[in-house]
Amino acid sequence: MDEASYWDIPGMTMGVSGVGWVGQSLMLFGSEEQKKKYIPLIASGEPDGVWCTAYSEPNAGSDFANIQTRAVRTDSEYILNGQKIWTSCAHRARWCWLAARTDTNVAKKQHGISLLILDMKSPGITIKPIENFAGVHIFNELFFDNVKVPVANLVGIENRGWYHLMQSLAFERHSMAPQFYGGARRIHEYLVKYVRDNRYKGKPMSEDSIIRHKLAERALELETLKMFAYEITWKISKGIIPVYEAARNKAYCDLVMERLAITGTEILGIYSQVDALSKWARLMGIITRMYMMFPGNSIAAGTDEIQKNIVGQFKLGLPRPY
Amino acid sequence: MDFDLSEQQKMLKAMAGDFMSRECSKARVRQLEKDSKGYDPVVWDKMVELGWQGLILPEKYGGMGADFLDLVVLMEEMGRNILPGPFFSTIGECAIPLMTFGRDSQKADYLPLIASGKNIWSLAVLEHSGRFDVGEIACCANSDGKGYIINGEKWFSQYAHVADRLLVICCTGRQGEGITAFLIDAKKKGIKIENIPTVAGEGQCRIRFKNVRASSNDILGKRGQGWKVVDYLAQRALVLKCAEVCGACQAVLNMTQAYAKDRVQFDKPIGSFMSIQHKLVDMLTAVEGLQYLVYQAAWLISAGQKADIAVAMAKAKANEVYQRVCIDAVRIHGAIDFTMDHDLGWYFRRIKDAEFTLGDTDFMLERIAGGIGL
Ligand SMILES: Cc1cc2nc3c(=O)[nH]c(=O)nc-3n(C[C@H](O)[C@H](O)[C@H](O)COP(=O)(O)OP(=O)(O)OC[C@H]3O[C@@H](n4cnc5c(N)ncnc54)[C@H](O)[C@@H]3O)c2cc1C
Numbered sequence: 056m057d058e059a060s061y062w063d064i065p066g067m068t069m070g071v072s073g074v075g076w077v078g079q080s081l082m083l084f085g086s087e088e089q090k091k092k093y094i095p096l097i098a099s100g101e102p103d104g105v106w107c108t109a110y111s112e113p114n115a116g117s118d119f120a121n122i123q124t125r126a127v128r129t130d131s132e133y134i135l136n137g138q139k140i141w142t143s144c145a146h147r148a149r150w151c152w153l154a155a156r157t158d159t160n161v162a163k164k165q166h167g168i169s170l171l172i173l174d175m176k177s178p179g180i181t182i183k184p185i186e187n188f189a190g191v192h193i194f195n196e197l198f199f200d201n202v203k204v205p206v207a208n209l210v211g212i213e214n215r216g217w218y219h220l221m222q223s224l225a226f227e228r229h230s231m232a233p234q235f236y237g238g239a240r241r242i243h244e245y246l247v248k249y250v251r252d253n254r255y256k257g258k259p260m261s262e263d264s265i266i267r268h269k270l271a272e273r274a275l276e277l278e279t280l281k282m283f284a285y286e287i288t289w290k291i292s293k294g295i296i297p298v299y300e301a302a303r304n305k306a307y308c309d310l311v312m313e314r315l316a317i318t319g320t321e322i323l324g325i326y327s328q329v330d331a332l333s334k335w336a337r338l339m340g341i342i343t344r345m346y347m348m349f350p351g352n353s354i355a356a357g358t359d360e361i362q363k364n365i366v367g368q369f370k371l372g373l374p375r376p377y
Numbered sequence: 378m379d380f381d382l383s384e385q386q387k388m389l390k391a392m393a394g395d396f397m398s399r400e401c402s403k404a405r406v407r408q409l410e411k412d413s414k415g416y417d418p419v420v421w422d423k424m425v426e427l428g429w430q431g432l433i434l435p436e437k438y439g440g441m442g443a444d445f446l447d448l449v450v451l452m453e454e455m456g457r458n459i460l461p462g463p464f465f466s467t468i469g470e471c472a473i474p475l476m477t478f479g480r481d482s483q484k485a486d487y488l489p490l491i492a493s494g495k496n497i498w499s500l501a502v503l504e505h506s507g508r509f510d511v512g513e514i515a516c517c518a519n520s521d522g523k524g525y526i527i528n529g530e531k532w533f534s535q536y537a538h539v540a541d542r543l544l545v546i547c548c549t550g551r552q553g554e555g556i557t558a559f560l561i562d563a564k565k566k567g568i569k570i571e572n573i574p575t576v577a578g579e580g581q582c583r584i585r586f587k588n589v590r591a592s593s594n595d596i597l598g599k600r601g602q603g604w605k606v607v608d609y610l611a612q613r614a615l616v617l618k619c620a621e622v623c624g625a626c627q628a629v630l631n632m633t634q635a636y637a638k639d640r641v642q643f644d645k646p647i648g649s650f651m652s653i654q655h656k657l658v659d660m661l662t663a664v665e666g667l668q669y670l671v672y673q674a675a676w677l678i679s680a681g682q683k684a685d686i687a688v689a690m691a692k693a694k695a696n697e698v699y700q701r702v703c704i705d706a707v708r709i710h711g712a713i714d715f716t717m718d719h720d721l722g723w724y725f726r727r728i729k730d731a732e733f734t735l736g737d738t739d740f741m742l743e744r745i746a747g748g749i750g751l
């Protein structure tokens with residue numbers, strides 16, 4: 056994840072290729088047929104192995120368990136109706152990793168949820184693109200009108216999807232620190248090169264002590280992120296199940312990205328507003344694009360507040376405030 | 378790098394924690410802040426029994442030959458409980474360079490006395506400016522054919538007032554040039570030592586040298602190579618200081634976390650208010666990040682690898698985190714901790730000592746900048 060992200064390999068970030076969490080989840084709780092069918096596709100890196108993930112709905116963001124999209128079971132299939140939103144890459148995906156409500160008569164809203172594999176070629180799916188404020192089309196709205204999903208596409212146990220989803224979310228969050236570390240490391244290197252190659256006030260920018268210290272601070276944050284990424288990887292490799300670490304890492308990733316993006320724009324100065332695709336863009340527009348995207352991207356996979364609530368409750372044992 | 382301690386280190390850690398809570402009560406530390414010596418000789422001797430002064434010294438000189446990482450574990454515990462005394466200056470700042478740069482005769486003369494707790498050492502490097510920089514060294518050692526004559530001042534030399542020996546960094550050329558490290562008897566004629574009163578009473582001293590004689594046998598390492606000695610000892614001593622800070626930060630976090638669960642206002646534990654909760658989470662993330670950077674630096678040193686950038690990162694992080702964590706801890710406690718009776722003040726009073734030991738944040742950032750190719 057670290058290296059793939061450093062080299063900006065398409066499809067590795069946001070988990071759209073299925074590498075981030077679909078593959079790992081299927082290995083853990085998918086059926087034999089599902090493993091045989093989907094894992095080789097994910098491994099192949101072909102378009103038929105591309106996934107999107109549909110959890111969020113208009114009224115179920117941070118409060119994920121609030122989902123209303125219904126999957127009603129008949130003999131051999133589920134009939135899917137409802138709406139998802141913010142589904143990244145749905146317009147490119149062959150499959151969708153979907154959370155739907157299979158039982159409404161439940162004591163807790165976490166119950167009665169199931170995890171389904173949806174074939175994006177099924178009739179009855181409407182994909183409506185949403186352009187983000189940077190002008191990039193990443194996410195979409197999805198509408199389901201009596202979409203048929205074979206019962207064989209149920210992952211794990213019916214109505215117990217919440218627990219599978221928590222595991223899947225854990226895979227997603229575990230992979231974030233290595234992934235963000237790789238990407239941020241590359242951008243930091245670009246900035247170091249940029250200040251060495253550009254002059255200001257008659258000397259290389261790299262000799263300016265304010266710039267030196269800002270980039271040194273960013274390097275220190277990157278190193279801290281690296282330690283967090285290695286720690287969680289080390290724990291998993293030893294069979295220790297991380298509890299709060301991924302949430303801590305996610306919040307820290309967003310802090311690292313924010314500071315790096317801001318420092319980057321300060322180094323590029325007024326050029327940081329030049330459109331990323333313009334011939335006058337500096338550093339191929341990566342800083343501009345990063346700056347335009349970091350606040351919005353920090354919302355994906357759970358906001359800062361939600362991550363801190365998790366750490367506060369599960370690591371520090373503080374009383375739940377809500 | 379391993380993210381866990383060895384079984385032996387876990388034992389050392391448990392033993393140290395146990396010792397400190399038994400022998401170094403909070404009441405005792407409070408007395409020591411005001412004590413003219415600034416440390417407890419009885420506790421110092423008990424530490425000798427446990428072999429701590431000699432922990433990383435070679436067995437041949439009465440030490441235990443343990444790994445640098447073991448010392449890091451020990452320092453972390455000392456920081457957690459706060460154990461005032463000349464351990465850091467004696468071991469971290471003086472014994473470590475002696476082990477590496479000392480001639481056999483110097484090692485045989487001095488190391489056994491350190492291991493047995495009989496000798497206390499103090500590093501004399503900073504001068505009136507208080508800045509950790511080679512260009513600031515003006516205390517001179519002039520050669521007169523028979524030997525050297527030292528004249529000048531040293532500031533913020535820790536525990537010099539109780540030290541038997543000093544490691545003095547002098548210039549043997551013009552200011553900032555020809556830096557040479559001398560091993561000097563602290564009781565020598567011409568040496569005057571006085572206490573600098575500080576907020577934490579951590580034994581800071583000013584030393585004045587007036588025509589103090591030294592011979593070439595007293596030089597540690599080579600003449601003119603004294604800053605190499607300083608750089609070498611600084612890397613290791615800094616990791617130890619950072620480990621101490623790390624222990625202190627964990628203690629502050631733990632006491633604040635416990636207080637937040639306990640203290641009720643508006644009929645709820647204050648730890649249930651999200652703003653308090655998120656502050657505590659930020660503290661945790663800061664402290665864990667610090668801990669890993671410190672252990673990475675320690676591990677690199679212990680493995681004999683290049684560590685200067687990792688050390689600079691650990692110190693810059695320690696400076697930031699210690700201050701941040703203490704400020705937030707004060708805020709979360711409300712007024713109760715803003716009293717002499719409360720433990721938090723100890724940790725707060727020590728922030729600036731740690732921050733300016735062997736290089737401040739700007740110094741470290743400059744070093745990191747060099748390390749990333751700037
Ligand atoms: C770039 C991007 C890509 C995305 N991709 C996908 C995707 O592929 N699939 C998918 O299913 N979803 C995706 N999402 C949706 C994302 O998971 C949600 O946006 C996110 O969970 C937040 O939900 P929300 O937007 O409804 O905000 P809300 O939940 O309405 O939150 C609004 C604000 O209230 C705060 N808040 C809410 N609850 C609490 C609480 N208990 N304590 C403190 N503060 C709270 C939040 O932190 C936030 O600041 C994506 C989002 C973005 C921005």
Ligand SMILES: Cc1cc2nc3c(=O)[nH]c(=O)nc-3n(C[C@H](O)[C@H](O)[C@H](O)COP(=O)(O)OP(=O)(O)OC[C@H]3O[C@@H](n4cnc5c(N)ncnc54)[C@H](O)[C@@H]3O)c2cc1C
Pocket residue numbers: 640642643647650652653708709710711712713715
């Ligand atoms: C220098 C000084 C001088 C003072 N002088 C006087 C004086 O002359 N007269 C006098 O009567 N008092 C005085 N005080 C007391 C002062 O008013 C209280 O300390 C203050 O109101 C906080 O109360 P507390 O110390 O009990 O903290 P607590 O109320 O216990 O607060 C502890 C922490 O919990 C947080 N917290 C509490 N409730 C909430 C909430 N609902 N939401 C979010 N966070 C919360 C607080 O912000 C704080 O961080 C003084 C205090 C100081 C430090």
